[in-house]
Structure formats: C-alpha cells, structure tokens
Amino acid sequence: MTGSGGELCREIPQPTPLLQPLFSHPSFLAILPNTMDIQHLQSLLADAKASLDLYESTQTDNFRVEAQEKVMQLARALERPKDAILKLSFSPVILMAVKTADDMNVFSVLAQATAPVPLAKLAAAKPADPLLVERIMRVLVANGFVDEPAPSEYLPTALSREMTKRTSIGVVGSLFHEFLPSIQKVPEYLQSTNYRNPDDPMFAPLQYTHDLKVDGFTWLCQNPEALNRFNSFMEGQRADRPHWADWFPVRKQLLDHPDMTAETTLLVDLGAGRGHDLIGFRKRFPDVSGRLVLEDLSSVIDEVHCAQELVAASIDTVAHDFFAETQPIHGARAYYFKNVLHDWSDEKATIIFNNLKPAMKRGFSKVIMEEYILPDQNARLLPCMTDIAVMVFCSGLERTRQRWSNLLTSVGLRVIKFWVREGDGLGVIEAELAENS
Numbered sequence: 001m002t003g004s005g006g007e008l009c010r011e012i013p014q015p016t017p018l019l020q021p022l023f024s025h026p027s028f029l030a031i032l033p034n035t036m037d038i039q040h041l042q043s044l045l046a047d048a049k050a051s052l053d054l055y056e057s058t059q060t061d062n063f064r065v066e067a068q069e070k071v072m073q074l075a076r077a078l079e080r081p082k083d084a085i086l087k088l089s090f091s092p093v094i095l096m097a098v099k100t101a102d103d104m105n106v107f108s109v110l111a112q113a114t115a116p117v118p119l120a121k122l123a124a125a126k127p128a129d130p131l132l133v134e135r136i137m138r139v140l141v142a143n144g145f146v147d148e149p150a151p152s153e154y155l156p157t158a159l160s161r162e163m164t165k166r167t168s169i170g171v172v173g174s175l176f177h178e179f180l181p182s183i184q185k186v187p188e189y190l191q192s193t194n195y196r197n198p199d200d201p202m203f204a205p206l207q208y209t210h211d212l213k214v215d216g217f218t219w220l221c222q223n224p225e226a227l228n229r230f231n232s233f234m235e236g237q238r239a240d241r242p243h244w245a246d247w248f249p250v251r252k253q254l255l256d257h258p259d260m261t262a263e264t265t266l267l268v269d270l271g272a273g274r275g276h277d278l279i280g281f282r283k284r285f286p287d288v289s290g291r292l293v294l295e296d297l298s299s300v301i302d303e304v305h306c307a308q309e310l311v312a313a314s315i316d317t318v319a320h321d322f323f324a325e326t327q328p329i330h331g332a333r334a335y336y337f338k339n340v341l342h343d344w345s346d347e348k349a350t351i352i353f354n355n356l357k358p359a360m361k362r363g364f365s366k367v368i369m370e371e372y373i374l375p376d377q378n379a380r381l382l383p384c385m386t387d388i389a390v391m392v393f394c395s396g397l398e399r400t401r402q403r404w405s406n407l408l409t410s411v412g413l414r415v416i417k418f419w420v421r422e423g424d425g426l427g428v429i430e431a432e433l434a435e436n437s
C-alpha cells in the first residue's frame with residue numbers, strides 16, 4: 001500500500017492475497033489501532049510507570065489505586081471506542097459467568113488444584129454439561145478469573161481463590177439477585193418519575209421493580225436468603241480495606257478523655273449488621289474497658305445475637321429501630337455509623353439524628369460516621385457505583401463534604417473534622433453536639 005495510507009499500514013502483518021481487499025478498505029483503515037496517538041499512549045504509559053514506582057517506594061494504598069487508575073487510562077486509550085461500548089454492553093455476561101461458575105462449584109474445585117484441572121473434572125463437580133462449562137470458562141479466563149495453561153485445562157488465580165470466600169460469594173450473590181434486576185429497571189423508573197432524584201425509601205427502583213410496599217431493609221428481613229447474602233455483602237465489600245481504627249486516631253480522639261471510665265459505653269454501632277466492625281475494633285483494643293454495643297433491627301439481632309465471635313468479643317446486642325425509637329444507650333463516648341447514613345435522604349437522616357441527640361452527653365459524646373466523602377471533582381469509580389447502588393435499593397446517596405456539612409449543621413451537630421482518606425476508601429466524619437443545639 002502506498003500514498004497517504006502507506007504510513008498507517010507499515011506495521012500491519014502482510015495480509016494473505018484473499019484478505020487484501022478487506023485490509024485496504026477505507027473503513028478498516030479508519031479503525032486501525034495504530035491510527036491512535038502513540039505519543040499520548042506513551043505519555044500515559046510513563047504516567048502509569050511513575051505511579052507504579054511511587055507505589056513500590058511508598059507501599060501506600062493511595063499510590064496503588066492511583067497506579068491502577070493510570071493503567072486503566074492507558075488501557076482505555078488503547079481500546080477502540082466501538083469495542084469499548086460493545087464490551088460494556090456485554091459486561092453483565094461476566095457477572096453471570098462468575099455467578100454460574102460459583103453455582104457449579106468451579107471455584108472450590110479449582111482452589112484445591114495442585115495441577116491443571118481438566119474440563120471433565122470441573123464439569124463433574126456439579127455435574128454439568130462439559131460444553132457449557134467450557135463456554136463459561138472461556139469468559140472467566142478472558143477476565144482473569146482462571147488461567148488456562150493448556151486447552152481446556154485450568155488453574156486458579158487470585159480472583160478465583162477470592163470467589164471461595166463466603167463474603168465475596170455474598171457480594172456476587174447479593175448484587176446479582178437483589179440489585180441487578182432493579183438496576184435494569186432504573187431508566188424506566190426515572191422516566192416514570194420525570195427524572196426526579198429519588199429520595200423516598202418506599203419508592204426506590206427496588207419497589208418499582210418488585211411492586212413492593214415496604215422499604216428495602218424490611219424486604220430483606222422478610223427474605224432470609226436475601227438477608228444472608230446482603231449481610232455477607234456488607235462484610236465482604238470492603239474486607240481488604242483498612243479498619244477505621246487502623247488509621248483514625250482512636251486513642252487520642254476517643255479513649256484519652258478524663259470522663260472515660262470502665263462503666264462508660266465506649267462505642268455504639270448503629271445499623272451494625274453482623275458486627276464485623278465492632279469485632280475488628282475489639283481485636284485492635286482488646287484491653288480497653290468500656291462497653292461495645294451492636295444495634296440493628298430486631299430481625300438482624302435475632303440472626304446475630306448468639307454469634308460466637310460476638311460473644312467472644314463481649315459485644316452486647318440491642319434491637320433498635322433508629323426511626324421508631326430514641327436511642328436507648330445514653331452518654332456513650334461514640335455513636336458509630338458505617339454505611340448507614342448513605343442509605344437515607346437528608347430528610348430521613350434528620351429523623352435518625354433527632355432520635356440520637358437526646359442520648360448524647362454534651363462535650364463528651366461524639367458521632368463517628370464512616371462513609372464516603374465525595375470529592376467535588378473526579379470521584380473514583382467505586383464510590384460512584386455505590387452511590388447508584390444505594391439509590392436503587394433505598395433512594396440513598398453518597399455525599400460531598402459540603403452536603404455532609406449542610407446536613408449535620410441543620411440537625412444541630414458540629415463537624416469536628418473530616419478525616420479524608422486518599423484512594424477509594426471510606427473517610428470518617430467526626431461530629432458532636434453543636435453549642436447552641
């Protein structure tokens with residue numbers, strides 16, 4: 001090929017004579033990868049390498065996340081837009097394949113492998129049709145869930161090993177069963193509401209999808225399997241991220257206070273689920289006196305109150321509906337909410353705070369909220385996805401610093417400090433009763 005197209009085609013392997021007409025077709029030339037701006041790609045690669053070097057030297061999660069984002073930018077720039085859109089549109093297939101593979105016990109068989117596992121052995125685990133398993137495995141191999149060292153022989157990867165953990169199985173199961181059908185309905189739902197921002201927990205996309213007359217949490221409580229999946233999802237979704245007590249100065253901000261005694265309630269966790277944060281707290285401060293209290297809806301408490309880990313960590317359980325009742329534990333040092341206030345609109349959150357405030361001791365009690373604090377610009381993907389997930393499930397929302405400030409001030413609380421973590425992790429908002437409230 002010569003002329004203006006000759007430059008573009010220099011690096012293409014020589015086509016066979018049969019393919020020659022296709023290779024010289026103008027629409028083919030227009031989508032050649034090497035029509036991309038190589039200088040731009042090289043500069044993205046250099047950026048990614050610089051972040052990777054910083055991660056290597058600092059070993060901080062912040063630079064790991066940054067390096068990952070830079071590599072994603074490079075990968076995106078290398079992708080042809082048409083392919084990107086095609087793959088995006090097919091992406092529910094990946095979640096389906098992971099879910100199906102889990103249902104067929106593929107991950108548990110692979111996890112025990114000491115040598116490549118042949119297709120027939122994987123198929124025998126259920127048993128399932130080998131051709132079907134082969135097709136599902138192709139999707140998994142292409143997405144890094146499995147290695148295929150020889151045709152139809154498989155080895156586990158870090159992702160497939162992760163899929164043998166109860167919590168990650170819960171993440172996949174809950175999102176697949178409880179969220180995906182409603183996510184699919186969101187455009188139709190929003191059209192029906194003339195694109196109003198959802199703020200009513202009794203009419204979120206979830207209610208629209210299933211014609212429910214109850215809020216999402218009540219619905220979960222009526223469906224034990226779904227509740228079990230959801231609670232595992234909550235335990236698992238941030239399992240690899242640091243516990244707040246690993247980076248928030250607990251001793252300085254909470255423990256070192258002259259009014260702290262052995263009788264004081266140290267921490268009340270509202271909407272605590274299975275209590276994994278309290279258990280983590282106890283592990284980090286095994287010798288600290290002061291009661292730890294897990295609060296949640298009565299059906300959740302019924303599920304968890306005898307749990308061995310809670311008993312071993314001396315964690316008390318109390319059924320408390322934060323909309324229906326005022327806080328029963330008075331004068332605690334800290335009332336802790338994690339991933340709870342993002343479930344509720346400002347109007348609903350105001351009720352929660354109004355039910356909490358009478359129990360707080362002025363100048364002593366604090367509210368500790370572990371939530372995303374969205375930046376004003378360029379928020380990371382995970383918080384943005386979570387924002388939409390809480391919208392779908394309960395008309396909730398993630399908040400920017402300004403929205404948090406406005407909400408807390410309006411209910412008579414004073415922000416002591418926003419403790420913002422870099423990366424895509426949660427931050428902590430520390431607050432107390434405002435002087436004039």
Ligand SMILES: C[S@@+](CC[C@H](N)C(=O)[O-])C[C@H]1O[C@@H](n2cnc3c(N)ncnc32)[C@H](O)[C@@H]1O
Pocket residue numbers: 217234235270271272273274295296297300320321322323324337338339340343
């Ligand atoms: C998103 S989950 C967060 C669980 C846990 N804090 C975590 O981060 O893993 C929200 C929790 O709030 C609880 N919850 C919902 N409505 C409640 C209410 N009215 N009173 C008390 N807890 C409630 C749910 O049962 C659930 O455990």
